[in-house]
Amino acid sequence: MKRLDTRDADFETAFTALLDSREEQGQEVNKPVADILSAVRREGDAALCALTERFDNLAVTPQTLAFTPDEVAQARAQVSQDLLDALDVAARRIEDFHRKQLPADIRYTDDVGMTLGMRWIPLDAAGLYVPGGKAAYPSSVLMNAIPAKVAGVQRLAMCVPTPSGVINPLVLAAADRAGITEIYRVGGAQAVGAMAYGTQTIRPVDRIVGPGNAYVAEAKRQVFGHVGIDSIAGPSDVVVIADSGSDPRVIALDLLAQAEHDELAQSTLITPDAAFADTVIEAVEKELGVLSRAAIAGASWARNGAVLITRDMREAVELANRLAPEHLELMVDDPEALFAHVRHAGAAFLGRFCPEAVGDYVGGPNHVLPTSRTARFASGLSVHDFMKRTTFLSGGPDALRRIGPSAVALAHAEGLEAHALSVSARLDALAAKTANA
Amino acid sequence: MKRLDTRDADFETAFTALLDSREEQGQEVNKPVADILSAVRREGDAALCALTERFDNLAVTPQTLAFTPDEVAQARAQVSQDLLDALDVAARRIEDFHRKQLPADIRYTDDVGMTLGMRWIPLDAAGLYVPGGKAAYPSSVLMNAIPAKVAGVQRLAMCVPTPSGVINPLVLAAADRAGITEIYRVGGAQAVGAMAYGTQTIRPVDRIVGPGNAYVAEAKRQVFGHVGIDSIAGPSDVVVIADSGSDPRVIALDLLAQAEHDELAQSTLITPDAAFADTVIEAVEKELGVLSRAAIAGASWARNGAVLITRDMREAVELANRLAPEHLELMVDDPEALFAHVRHAGAAFLGRFCPEAVGDYVGGPNHVLPTSRTARFASGLSVHDFMKRTTFLSGGPDALRRIGPSAVALAHAEGLEAHALSVSARLDALAAKTANA
Numbered sequence: 001m002k003r004l005d006t007r008d009a010d011f012e013t014a015f016t017a018l019l020d021s022r023e024e025q026g027q028e029v030n031k032p033v034a035d036i037l038s039a040v041r042r043e044g045d046a047a048l049c050a051l052t053e054r055f056d057n058l059a060v061t062p063q064t065l066a067f068t069p070d071e072v073a074q075a076r077a078q079v080s081q082d083l084l085d086a087l088d089v090a091a092r093r094i095e096d097f098h099r100k101q102l103p104a105d106i107r108y109t110d111d112v113g114m115t116l117g118m119r120w121i122p123l124d125a126a127g128l129y130v131p132g133g134k135a136a137y138p139s140s141v142l143m144n145a146i147p148a149k150v151a152g153v154q155r156l157a158m159c160v161p162t163p164s165g166v167i168n169p170l171v172l173a174a175a176d177r178a179g180i181t182e183i184y185r186v187g188g189a190q191a192v193g194a195m196a197y198g199t200q201t202i203r204p205v206d207r208i209v210g211p212g213n214a215y216v217a218e219a220k221r222q223v224f225g226h227v228g229i230d231s232i233a234g235p236s237d238v239v240v241i242a243d244s245g246s247d248p249r250v251i252a253l254d255l256l257a258q259a260e261h262d263e264l265a266q267s268t269l270i271t272p273d274a275a276f277a278d279t280v281i282e283a284v285e286k287e288l289g290v291l292s293r294a295a296i297a298g299a300s301w302a303r304n305g306a307v308l309i310t311r312d313m314r315e316a317v318e319l320a321n322r323l324a325p326e327h328l329e330l331m332v333d334d335p336e337a338l339f340a341h342v343r344h345a346g347a348a349f350l351g352r353f354c355p356e357a358v359g360d361y362v363g364g365p366n367h368v369l370p371t372s373r374t375a376r377f378a379s380g381l382s383v384h385d386f387m388k389r390t391t392f393l394s395g396g397p398d399a400l401r402r403i404g405p406s407a408v409a410l411a412h413a414e415g416l417e418a419h420a421l422s423v424s425a426r427l428d429a430l431a432a433k434t435a436n437a
Numbered sequence: 438m439k440r441l442d443t444r445d446a447d448f449e450t451a452f453t454a455l456l457d458s459r460e461e462q463g464q465e466v467n468k469p470v471a472d473i474l475s476a477v478r479r480e481g482d483a484a485l486c487a488l489t490e491r492f493d494n495l496a497v498t499p500q501t502l503a504f505t506p507d508e509v510a511q512a513r514a515q516v517s518q519d520l521l522d523a524l525d526v527a528a529r530r531i532e533d534f535h536r537k538q539l540p541a542d543i544r545y546t547d548d549v550g551m552t553l554g555m556r557w558i559p560l561d562a563a564g565l566y567v568p569g570g571k572a573a574y575p576s577s578v579l580m581n582a583i584p585a586k587v588a589g590v591q592r593l594a595m596c597v598p599t600p601s602g603v604i605n606p607l608v609l610a611a612a613d614r615a616g617i618t619e620i621y622r623v624g625g626a627q628a629v630g631a632m633a634y635g636t637q638t639i640r641p642v643d644r645i646v647g648p649g650n651a652y653v654a655e656a657k658r659q660v661f662g663h664v665g666i667d668s669i670a671g672p673s674d675v676v677v678i679a680d681s682g683s684d685p686r687v688i689a690l691d692l693l694a695q696a697e698h699d700e701l702a703q704s705t706l707i708t709p710d711a712a713f714a715d716t717v718i719e720a721v722e723k724e725l726g727v728l729s730r731a732a733i734a735g736a737s738w739a740r741n742g743a744v745l746i747t748r749d750m751r752e753a754v755e756l757a758n759r760l761a762p763e764h765l766e767l768m769v770d771d772p773e774a775l776f777a778h779v780r781h782a783g784a785a786f787l788g789r790f791c792p793e794a795v796g797d798y799v800g801g802p803n804h805v806l807p808t809s810r811t812a813r814f815a816s817g818l819s820v821h822d823f824m825k826r827t828t829f830l831s832g833g834p835d836a837l838r839r840i841g842p843s844a845v846a847l848a849h850a851e852g853l854e855a856h857a858l859s860v861s862a863r864l865d866a867l868a869a870k871t872a873n874a
Contacts, residue, residue, distance in 0.1 A: 083850055086843035093840070097553060100543050108537065114791075116534060116801055121780055123814050137851050170850055206814040224658065225669045228814035232662045247866065253859040260855045292854045339829065343558055350831035353863055354551075357856040358830065358837065361844040364553050365828035377560050377643040377665035379826040389816040391802035392776065393795065394787035400795065403530070406523035407798040413520055413607055414574050417729045418697045419794040422690040426790055429684065 001281070001305035005274070006315055018306060019322060022237065022266060022373055033189045033218040040193030045200045051190040056132075057164045060185060062201045067172065067183040075172035083170060084177075090362045091142050091177050097364030098150040101383045112402040114395040120387045122152035123228075125203070127195035128180070129210035130171060132161035132187050138174035139360060143367050143381065144210045145178035151386035156180050157195060157205055161187020188212075189219035196223035209381060211368065230385055234372035235264035235304075238356055239325035239345075241316045241338065242269065244276040246331045246352050252283035254329055254355050259300035260293040266304040268323065270316040274309045281307060317341045324375040327356045346375045397430050438718070438742035442711070443752055455743060456759060459674065459703060459810055470626045470655040477630030482637045488627040493569075494601045497622060499638045504609065504620040512609035520607060521614075527799045528579050528614050534801030535587040538820045549839040551832040557824045559589035560665075562640070564632035565617070566647035566657075567608060569598035569624050575611035576797060580804050580818065581647045582615035588823035593617050594632060594642055598624020624649075626656035633660035646818060648805065667822055671809035672701035672741075675793055676762035676782075678753045678775065679706065681713040683768045683789050689720035691766055691792050696737035697730040703741040705760065707753040711746045718744060754778045761812040764793045783812045834867050 004014050039047040045062040052060050076084075107117035128144040131137070141158070148156055158175055160167065162185045175183055184202060186194060192212075198204035207228035208220060220229040238258040242251045255267040271277050284305075288298045310316045317338050320328055324344035332338060335350035342348060346369030349356050360367050370378035404423045411419035441451050476484040482499040489497050513521075544554035565581040568574070578595070585593055595612055597604065599622045612620055621639060623631060629649075635641030644665035645657060657666040675695040679688045692704040708714050721742075725735045747753045754775050757765055761781035769775060772787035779785060783806030786793050797804050807815035841860045848856035 083846055086846040086850075089840060089843040090847065093547075096547065100545065101555065103540065106537050110530075110533065110801070114800070115787075118538065118802070118819075124780070139847055139851065221658070221661065224661065225809070225811070228811070247862070250859065250862050250866070253855055253862055256855040257853070257859045260853055287855070287858075292852070297855060335831065342827065343561070345827050348827055348829040350552075350829055351833060353834050353837045353867075354830055354832045355859045355863065357848060357859045358832070358841060358844050360856060361847045362840045363551070363830040364547070365555070365830055370825075372662070374662070374665070375825065375827070377825055380828055382555075382826065384821070388807075388812065388814055389819065390779065390782050390785055390812070391817055392785040392787060393791055393800040393802055394772065395791045395795070396788060397790050400790045403526060403799045404795060406526040407795050409520055409523040410527065410576055410798045411794060413523075414576065415730070416694070416697055418690055418693040418724070418734060419797060421724075422687065422694045422792045422794045425684070425687050425690055426792065429687070430790075 001301055001307065003277070003281070003307045003309070005309040006311055006319070015319070015322075019373070022323065029214050029218045033215055033222060036189040037193040037219060037222055040190050040199065041197040048186055048190055048194055048199055051188070052186050055188055055190070056161050058162060058185065065184050065186065065201050067185065072172050072176050072183070075167070075169035076176055078169040079173045084173065087138065087142070087170070087174055087177050090139065091146065093362055093364040094142055094146045094366075095150060098147045098366070098383050102150065103384065103387070112399045114393060114399045116391070116393045118389050118391045120389055122154070122387050123206045124153070125155040125157065125205040126153045126386055127205035127208040128156060128158040129191060129208060129212050129216060130158060130160040131212055132163055132167070136160070136168040136171050138168065138170040139367065140210065141171055141174035141180075142178055145175065145180050147366065147381055147383045148386040149179055151383040153386050155182070155205070157182045157184065157202060159184045159186050159191035159195060161185070161191070189215045192216060192219035192223060196227045207386065209368070209385060230368065230381055231370050231374055231378045235266060236261045236371060237266035237268070237325050238327040238329065239268045239270060239320045239323055240329040240331060241313070241320060242271050242276070242280075242329070242331035243313075244273050245333055248276065248279040248283045249287070251280050251331060252287050254331070255280070255284060255305070256287055256291060256297050256301070257355070257357050258327070259297040259305065260291065263296055263299040264304065265300045266306075267301060268306040268308065268325070270308045270310060270319055272310045272312050272316060277307050277309055313338060314341070320345065324373040326369045326371045326375065329356055344375045346370045346380050400426060401430065438738055438744065440714070440718070440744045440746070442746040443748055443756070452756070452759075456810070459760070466651050466655045470652055470659060473626040474630040474656060474659055477627050477636065478634045485623055485627055485631050485636055488625070489623050492625055492627070493598050495599060495622065502621050502623065502638050504622065509609050509613050509620070512604070512606035513613055515606040516610045521610065524575065524579070524607070524611055524614050527576065528583065530799055530801040531579055531583045531803070532587060535584045535803070535820050539587065540821065540824070549832075549836045551830060551836045553828070553830045555826050555828045557826055559591070559824050560643045561590070562592040562594065562642040563590045563823055564642035564645040565593060565595040566628060566645060566649050566653060567595060567597040568649055569600055569604070573597070573605040573608050575605065575607040576804065577647065578608055578611035578617075579615055582612065582617050584803065584818055584820045585823040586616055588820040590823050592619070592642070594619045594621065594639060596621045596623050596628035596632060598622070598628070626652045629653060629656035629660060633664045644823065646805070646822060667805065667818055668807050668811055668815045672703060673698045673808060674703035674705070674762050675764040675766065676705045676707060676757045676760055677766040677768060678750070678757060679708050679713070679717075679766070679768040680750075681710050682770055685713065685716040685720045686724070688717050688768060689724050691768070692717070692721060692738070692742070693724055693728060693734050694792070694794050695764070696734035696742065697728065700733055700736040701741065702737045703743075704738060705743040705745065705762070707745045707747060707756055709747045709749050709753060714744050714746055750775060751778070757782065761810040763806045763808045763812065766793055781812045783807045783817050837863060838867065
């Protein structure tokens with residue numbers, strides 16, 4: 001863990017190094033991923049099955065790639081009613097929030113009599129990647145699937161690896177709750193390849209979303225252009241801005257909730273109160289003594305944890321903007337006053353009783369968020385990711401007479417004669433008609 | 438040119454081959470682009486100047502990388518008033534349309550008393566790539582820059598290659614009209630690298646937009662993640678749906694306006710009227726005899742042109758949807774009736790007097806549009822590309838009591854103890870307070 005104070009002489013150097021360390025590094029998996037994608041594209045199901053046997057230790061045939069409705073129902077039956085209820089609370093709140101995101105079409109007629117606008121249309125098909133193994137999170141299923149459903153996507157395919165055949169029943173229950181009926185037991189770059197290019201069993205989709213490991217991320221990068229993708233997910237991170245009005249243990253737990261995801265996860269406390277910072281650091285150490293995932297959380301905190309002491313709260317927000325965190329907690333009495341100055345954050349959690357963990361599950365906004373400081377330009381998953389826009393322009397003779405000559409002039413200037421002629425031939429026809437009238 | 442009829446027995450095979458041929462192929466420039474990007478990242482300005490000398494035959498120093506205000510003013514002075522006026526008509530209409538795209542924030546309080554929403558925030562800095570040489574289009578400068586300005590982006594950097602020092606004065610005049618004050622005479626992958634990673638002279642940006650050649654496209658693909666990018670531009674294409682109510686020469690010119698861009702450009706006519714199709718084909722041949730860019734347009738038409746004869750207009754629209762064109766012209770009496778069934782198109786042009794060339798310059802909607810059938814999932818450039826969203830969640834003790842337990846249940850189910858504790862510790866504190874009250 002790094003403890004930096006903005007009043008230290010070398011703060012800028014140390015903070016810049018911290019920023020650099022948080023940029024996406026990317027494992028060097030370009031070549032193996034290209035090989036996997038090319039095999040899936042060339043051989044389809046055969047490659048998919050062979051790769052699943054190799055990487056997931058699971059014998060699978062084209063006939064058993066998909067989970068059957070019975071398998072899904074059996075999985076659901078293994079889940080307690082309490083958990084199904086919690087899943088339902090989460091799903092309903094996620095649905096409500098994402099429905100508010102549905103964008104409005106534009107259509108208007110302007111001063112020259114042209115009607116123009118923009119129409120939002122859902123994608124035909126989307127593919128959801130859900131990590132398996134230790135990161136098999138049912139909440140991610142809801143967060144990926146529900147925006148697509150709300151957007152109006154007709155077909156949703158989901159891929160989830162099942163190492164040695166193991167699947168978390170709650171993952172299938174979540175898929176079922178989200179209305180996904182097409183679920184394949186494949187993962188890694190091969191799953192991305194199957195959804196991008198299609199195989200005999202898995203039809204191709206138009207956009208692939210969802211977090212994954214370095215292979216999945218690189219595969220998404222390589223299929224981008226052929227299909228759409230969401231942002232490439234790096235290690236998860238949180239910045240907590242807090243003051244001594246919060247219980248140090250509670251703030252420590254918020255930092256550790258991020259750290260327990262992954263040794264690469266990044267937890268940062270920013271506070272103007274150096275004494276409070278030290279009590280939080282102590283509380284983190286104490287909790288690490290009892291936490292079930294202490295090995296992971298401890299490694300994350302030791303390597304990537306940071307505590308930044310600032311002159312005041314305004315400076316705390318400025319540092320948060322430079323970190324452009326995936327998650328930003330404002331654990332203060334008047335969080336809105338600070339939030340007004342936040343420019344770069346994937347999602348913000350305002351107030352002492354609103355920790356990130358609430359948003360991870362049941363808040364409503366999406367928990368698939370821009371990592372590795374990409375909140376500078378990227379956004380969390382939303383219904384927008386499952387829609388695209390068609391602009392349109394409509395006009396008759398009068399509008400063409402008004403603005404056509406400017407198009408002709410610019411086309412000539414660009415040396416594009418056919419462009420100019422396609423407008424001027426119409427203008428000529430109109431002029432001839434007027435002359436004959 | 439391929440002439441296919443949907444009533445032919447082998448139509449599906451031939452049409453599928455056509456679709457495949459229009460998917461992005463991508464030249465194999467992965468390695469040279471990676472080398473260029475790594476040189477720029479490592480050596481900054483020195484690499485940028487060396488590469489500009491090598492690829493653009495232009496000796497340049499860090500001091501002369503940027504155009505001076507004087508150089509821009511001199512360029513503007515070389516442009517005729519007529520053209521400046523046309524540029525202004527275009528700019529005003531593009532501004533008007535893109536202002537309508539500005540999205541609304543979301544904020545509401547829900548049934549458990551949580552306040553949640555989503556805030557749109559402009560990027561800090563954007564980079565605009567403008568092709569040079571034969572594809573130096575001033576209209577592209579407006580189309581790239583104005584949405585960024587309307588979105589509220591504070592800093593815009595523009596890169597344009599100037600082979601042997603040649604620059605189209607109208608390109609600089611357009612940049613000036615759009616309010617760009619930071620313009621660099623660099624192009625290719627090295628320009629993308631400079632904008633992504635920054636050099637001593639060019640500060641890094643958050644998102645890079647604008648079309649370019651295969652090197653530029655691959656460079657954007659490789660820097661994606663470190664910065665944002667727009668869709669990767671492939672060859673331009675148009676689908677024209679027409680009937681005999683249009684002059685065959687006018688339709689031929691619309692097809693040729695696309696073909697004259699580039700030998701890889703793709704022009705397709707779809708019509709239910711086989712006789713009309715043949716008169717258009719004849720008109721294309723005739724125009725190719727007189728057109729200034731006949732060599733390019735002729736090669737494009739010969740290799741990538743297509744004429745599809747359909748049973749009816751409804752089938753014409755279905756084929757257009759499968760082609761997912763960048764540009765779609767509906768040259769019929771009632772274009773709105775057809776447009777209602779259009780699902781996949783970057784931009785649509787409705788009515789016999791509204792050809793694509795109007796939209797290329799002065800329509801208002803953006804002409805930077807999804808190519809290579811990516812209109813299935815991608816959209817034209819818009820103000821959205823220059824903004825990002827921060828979601829937020831705000832709640833007090835009461836809201837936490839209502840939904841916190843569901844978060845705790847799901848966190849336990851996912852094996853994330855610190856997540857559960859960060860919520861339950863707060864709930865415990867509230868319970869203790871209530872008990873003591």
